[in-house]
Amino acid sequence: MLRAARLSAKTVATARSLTFKTFGLRLQSSIPSKPKEHFTRLTEENDPQRDAFFRYTWGSWLQDDKAQKQKRVTRFSIEGTTAVVNGLYSAATTGAKVLPPLKNLDNSVTLTHNLTEALIGTKSDAGMQVQSMASVHEGKHHRIYKVTASNGRDFVLRIPYPLDTDFATAMKIKSEVATLDFLDLKLGLNVPKVFSYGADASNPLQTPYILMEYLPGDLLMKQWAPLVSDADAGEGKEILKKVVDPLSEFQAKLLSVDFSKFGSLYFKDDVSVDLQKDAAYEGETDTALADRWKVGPTVERAYSKDRGHMTSSQLEGLLGPWDKSKPLELVKSVSDLELESLRTRIGLSNADSANKVEDTERLARMVDTYTKLGAMAPQLFNTASPAIPNVQDLFKPRFSHPDLDPMNVIMKPTGETTTPYFVDFENVSIKPFILQNNPQFIIYEGPKIYDLEADVENYAQLDEAEQQQYDFMYHRTRNQHLWEAGLNERAKHLISSVAPPVKLLRSPYVQAVDRKGDQEYLYVEAAMIQLEQIWDMYAQNKLVNSDEFPVKFSSEEVEAHAAALQAFQEEIVGTPFAATKGWVPQDMFDRLREQGIIVEDGENFKLDVDKALEEDSQE
Numbered sequence: 001m002l003r004a005a006r007l008s009a010k011t012v013a014t015a016r017s018l019t020f021k022t023f024g025l026r027l028q029s030s031i032p033s034k035p036k037e038h039f040t041r042l043t044e045e046n047d048p049q050r051d052a053f054f055r056y057t058w059g060s061w062l063q064d065d066k067a068q069k070q071k072r073v074t075r076f077s078i079e080g081t082t083a084v085v086n087g088l089y090s091a092a093t094t095g096a097k098v099l100p101p102l103k104n105l106d107n108s109v110t111l112t113h114n115l116t117e118a119l120i121g122t123k124s125d126a127g128m129q130v131q132s133m134a135s136v137h138e139g140k141h142h143r144i145y146k147v148t149a150s151n152g153r154d155f156v157l158r159i160p161y162p163l164d165t166d167f168a169t170a171m172k173i174k175s176e177v178a179t180l181d182f183l184d185l186k187l188g189l190n191v192p193k194v195f196s197y198g199a200d201a202s203n204p205l206q207t208p209y210i211l212m213e214y215l216p217g218d219l220l221m222k223q224w225a226p227l228v229s230d231a232d233a234g235e236g237k238e239i240l241k242k243v244v245d246p247l248s249e250f251q252a253k254l255l256s257v258d259f260s261k262f263g264s265l266y267f268k269d270d271v272s273v274d275l276q277k278d279a280a281y282e283g284e285t286d287t288a289l290a291d292r293w294k295v296g297p298t299v300e301r302a303y304s305k306d307r308g309h310m311t312s313s314q315l316e317g318l319l320g321p322w323d324k325s326k327p328l329e330l331v332k333s334v335s336d337l338e339l340e341s342l343r344t345r346i347g348l349s350n351a352d353s354a355n356k357v358e359d360t361e362r363l364a365r366m367v368d369t370y371t372k373l374g375a376m377a378p379q380l381f382n383t384a385s386p387a388i389p390n391v392q393d394l395f396k397p398r399f400s401h402p403d404l405d406p407m408n409v410i411m412k413p414t415g416e417t418t419t420p421y422f423v424d425f426e427n428v429s430i431k432p433f434i435l436q437n438n439p440q441f442i443i444y445e446g447p448k449i450y451d452l453e454a455d456v457e458n459y460a461q462l463d464e465a466e467q468q469q470y471d472f473m474y475h476r477t478r479n480q481h482l483w484e485a486g487l488n489e490r491a492k493h494l495i496s497s498v499a500p501p502v503k504l505l506r507s508p509y510v511q512a513v514d515r516k517g518d519q520e521y522l523y524v525e526a527a528m529i530q531l532e533q534i535w536d537m538y539a540q541n542k543l544v545n546s547d548e549f550p551v552k553f554s555s556e557e558v559e560a561h562a563a564a565l566q567a568f569q570e571e572i573v574g575t576p577f578a579a580t581k582g583w584v585p586q587d588m589f590d591r592l593r594e595q596g597i598i599v600e601d602g603e604n605f606k607l608d609v610d611k612a613l614e615e616d617s618q619e
Contacts, residue, residue, distance in 0.1 A: 050078075053135070054073050054074050054075045054076075055069065055073060056068075056069045056072035056073065056074075056138060056143075056161075057138065057586060058138040058585070058586055059583050059584060059585050059586050059589065060583070060584055060586060060589045060605075061581075061582045061583050061584070061605075062577065062582040062584065062598070062604060062605045062606065062607075063582050063604050063605075064604070065603075065604070065605065066603070068583075071161060071162065071163055072138070072143075072161040072163075073161075073162075074142075074143045074159040074160075074161065074207070075207065076159055076205045076206060076207040076209065077204060077205050077206045077207075078130065078133065079204075080203070080204030080205040080206060081130050081133070081147060081157065081204070081205055082128070082129055082130045083106070083204040084108055084196055084203075084204050084205060084211060085128055085129075085130055085147065085149050085155065085211070086128040086129075087104065087106075087108070087110070087196070088110065088115055088120055088128075088195055088196060088211075089115075089120065089122075089123035089128055090123075091104075091110045091112050091115060092112070092115035092116070092117075092120065092123075096113050096114075096115075096116050097113060097288075098113045098185060098288040098289070098292075099112055099113060099288075100267070100268070100269070100292070101267055101269075103269075106203055106204050107198060107200075107202045107203045108196050108197070108198045108203045108204065109177075109196065109197050109198065109199075110195065110196050111177075111181065111193075111194050111195060111196070114193040114194060114195055114213075115195060119193055119195075119213060120149075120153055120155075120195065121149075121151045121152065121153040122151065123151070124150055124151050128149055128150055128151065129149070129150040130147055130148070130149060130150075131148045131149060131150045131152075132147075132148045133145055133146070133147050133148070133157075134146045139424075141160060141161060141163065141426060142158050142159060142160040142161060142426070143158070143159050143161065144156060144157070144158055145157040145158075145159070146214060147211075154214035155195065155211055155212070155213070155214050156192065156211070156212050156213065156214045156215075157209060157210075157211050158209065158210045158211075158212070159205075159207055159208070159209055160172070160173070160208055160426075164304045164305070164307070164308070165304070165307065165308055165312070166200060166201075167312040167315065168299075168303075168304035168307065168315075169199075169200070169208050170199040170200050170208065171264075171297065171299050171304075172299045172304070172426055172427065173197055173198075173199045173208055173210060174199050174266055174267070174270045175264040175265060175266050175270075175296070175299045175428070176210070176299075176425050176426050176428065177194050177197050177210060177267075178265050178266045178267045178270070178293055179264075179265050179399075179425045179428050180192065180194050180212075180425055181194065181267070181292075181293070182265055182292075182293055183254075183422075183425075185289060185292075186257075186289060187253055187254075187256070187257070189250065189253060189422065190412075190419060190420060190421040190422060191421065191422055191423070191425070192212045192213040192214075192215055192421065192423055193212060193213040194210060194211070194212045194213075195211050195212060195213070196210075196211040197209060197210045197211065215410045215412050215421050215423070216410075216412060216413065217410045217411045217412040217413055217418060217421075218410070218411050219406065219407060219409065219410060219411070220243055220246065220247075220406040220407075220409035220410070220411055220420060221243075221405075221406040221407045221409075223239075223242050223243050223406070224243045224406045224441070225239055225240070226240075226475060226476070226479055227471075227472070227475050228240065228475075230478075237478075237482065240479060240482055241482070243406050244442070244479075244482055244483055244486055245486065246409065246420040247404055247405075247406065247409065247439070248483065248486030248487065248489075248490055249490060250404070250420070250422055251401070251404055251487075251490075251491075252487075252490035252491045254398070254399040254401060255398045255399065255433060255491055255494065257281055257398065257399065258281060258282075258396045258397060258398065259280055259281050259295055259324075259396075259397040259398070259430045260278055260279055260280055260281060260282070260295055260324060260397070261278070261295040261320070261321040261322060261323065261324055261397060261430070262295075262298070262320060262321055262322040262323075262324065262327065262329075262330055262397045262429075262430055262431050262432070263295045263296055263297055263298045263319075263320040263321030263322065263429065263430055264295070264296060264297065264298050264299045264300070264321075264428065264429050264430060265280065265293050265294075265295060265296075265428075265430065266293065266294055266295075266296040267292065267293060267294070268291055268292060268293065268294050270294075270296065271294045271295075271296035272296075275294055275295070275296055275321070276294055278294065278295070279291075280293045280294050280295050295321050295397075295430060296320075296321055297316070297319035297320050297321060298319050298320050298321070298429045298430075298431075299426075299427055299428070299429060300400070300402070300427055300429040300431075300513065301402060301427040301513075302334060302337075302512070302513040302514075302515070303315070303318070303319055303337060306341075307341060309341070309344055309345060309348060309354075309355075310340065310341055310344055314340060314344070315337075318333060318336055318337045318340060319333075320333065321430075324396070324397050327381075327383060327395045327431075327432045327434075327435070328377050328378055328380060328381060328383070329377075330431055330432070330435060330509075331373070331376075331377035331380055331435070331508075331509045332374055332377040332378070334373070334509065334512045334513055335370045335371070335373040335374030335377060335512070336374060338366070338370040338373075338512065339367060339370050339371065339374070342363050342366055342367050342370070343367070345358060345363060346358070346360060346363050346364075346367075349363075359518070362518060362519075363518075365521070365564075366518065366521045369521045369524055369525045369528075370512075370521070370524070372525075372528060372551040373508055373509075373512060373524060373528065375550050375551050376508065376528065376550045376551055377509075378545065378550075379544055379545040379546040379550045380505060380506075380508070380509070380544065380545070381395075381434065381505055381506075381543070381544065381545070382542055382543055382544055382545050383395050385541075385542050385543050386542060387541045387542055387543055388496050388499075388502065388543065389495075389496045390493045390494070390496060391496070393433075393493045393494060394432060394433050394434035394494060394496060394497055395432045395434060396432065396433075397430045397431065397432070398430065398431070398432070398433050399428060399429075399430060400428065400429050400430065400431045400433075400435075400436045401425065401428050402427050402428070402429075403424055403426070403427070403439075403440075404439040404441075405439060405440065405441045406441060407441075408422060408423050408424040409421065409422055409423070410423060433494050433497050434496075434497050434502060434506065435506055435509055435510075436497070437506075437510050437514070438480060438483060438484070438498070439483070442479055442480055442482075442483045443480065444476035444477060444479070444480045446473055446476065447473050448473070448477045449470060449473045449474040449477050450474075450477060450478075450481070451474075452470060452471070452474050456470050484498045501538065501541075501543060504527075504530065504531060504534070505531070505538070505543065505544070507527035507530070507531070508524055508527040508528050508531065510527075511523040511524045511526075511527050512524050516581065517581070519568050519571075522561065522564055522565045522568055525561050525565075526561070526565060528551065528553070529553055529558060529561060531549070532549045532551075532553060535548075535549040576607055584598070592607075595611070596608060596611050597611050
């Protein structure tokens with residue numbers, strides 16, 4: 001159905017060289033090297049060194065580097081941080097009784113039950129001050145600062161990048177804090193305690209923030225060795241399981257609660273009055289928790305990413321929550337959101353009011369694709385299918401963590417051992433498990449190889465380069481199988497979600513929610529075209545809701561799709577760093593500039609292909 005992209009040998013060689021350099025760097029460290037340190041005087045608001053303290057420094061972009069970095073400036077009031085930290089000790093209680101979140105006059109919010117002496121220490125006679133502050137991590141969506149108070153206690157201050165609208169940022173912070181609170185108080189999981197937060201800029205820090213417990217330790221990612229041989233030290237799979245098992249166990253606990261709706265979790269006062277009357281889940285006997293959380297609109301990333309052209313009123317009607325009896329409404333909601341977004345973009349472009357030049361022909365093709373997805377949504381799954389074991393369990397509302405990843409696990413020292421603590425719950429939603437994909441660090445959608453000798457003809461006679469390619473496929477297949485075996489062990493009633501037919505059925509939806517850019521609508525289209533070819537068989541087995549495929553692709557449409565997809569694949573394969581949208585880790589960027597491989601191109605940068613091939617041949 002899909003033709004492979006044919007590229008020049010020079011293009012392929014260059015892309016392969018830089019791709020493997022990037023992948024090799026990731027396998028060696030898995031964690032970006034620390035940026036150059038910058039210092040500022042805490043007591044001087046106008047210190048000229050202060051700007052450097054807020055700038056993004058962990059990578060550079062080949063295109064629009066200045067604009068991309070400006071989007072990630074995390075300026076906040078350091079003096080306001082002192083006020084918030086000092087306020088923790090004033091609000092601390094002795095009994096650690098679980099009370100509703102305390103909304104302060106300065107618009108910050110405090111979770112008083114976490115303000116125990118064991119976590120924040122005691123207030124000094126001279127009052128509390130911020131003694132020092134350091135940037136410790138710059139992630140995809142936010143920056144982490146370590147704040148040390150004058151009593152020696154450390155805190156984590158997390159500042160989101162201003163990438164989304166104020167409306168979306170506020171929703172995400174409110175939901176994430178409530179989710180952390182739920183995981184701590186209801187499920188007893190190892191997550192950082194939240195002390196204070198502000199959902200918008202009307203607080204002493206003058207920016208949205210979360211102030212939480214500081215957890216010392218190394219990231220679990222340091223132990224992740226995805227290409228380890230099965231025979232290494234006789235314990236290859238055991239090395240992998242040291243990373244896979246803690247994450248698998250954590251996921252099983254996340255999945256243990258059935259909620260009353262699809263959406264995301266909030267504190268009671270953060271949802272509308274009409275949503276406050278419904279319990280978030282059934283069976284709560286603890287009076288302190290019974291009315292503490294509610295299910296409200298979703299904060300899943302697909303609903304807020306690149307939606308700056310839409311108004312909050314446009315978005316509000318598309319974010320749920322959705323009735324638990326209508327799980328396929330989530331598929332329809334993604335289609336509806338994309339169509340509303342596309343029509344707004346087309347309207348702005350026609351009125352010459354868009355903030356970028358739009359490809360209106362592509363936008364029109366996207367409208368057609370998402371219209372088809374919306375028409376397919378009600379028929380995509382038979383929610384009572386007798387062919388899917390435990391089908392009702394698969395459609396219940398359960399937590400969905402989009403970044404279940406060893407990069408988000410801190411191994412906290414506890415005596416002579418370490419204990420995994422799970423951090424970063426941004427964009428966590430509540431949705432059917434059957435619509436959830438495997439975690440990104442483990443997922444593999446390429447050719448599956450379960451046994452090199454049995455599955456690859458004449459494997460032993462292949463040259464080293466070809467063997468390495470098959471080795472890579474084998475290791476990725478093995479790792480995903482290991483994850484799915486963990487799901488079968490810990491949540492056997494949900495294992496049908498990884499069956500190949502189920503994966504194919506949800507693929508149009510998964511491609512839609514995972515879309516990173518406009519051209520990836522082609523993946524949504526490809527998933528639907530693939531389903532059309534096997535729909536009759538799925539209908540006969542009662543996996544879907546209609547005997548006929550819900551939409552039609554003409555032969556001309558299929559041919560045009562194949563050509564467009566091939567062109568897009570050629571562009572990706574022929575463009576190093578395409579997978580990161582042109583972002584390059586800063587240490588690699590600096591090294592490639594020194595080597596003359598990355599060169600200036602006006603206000604942007606480009607790759608010197610000949611120089612890259614020359615460097616690769618020398619290695």
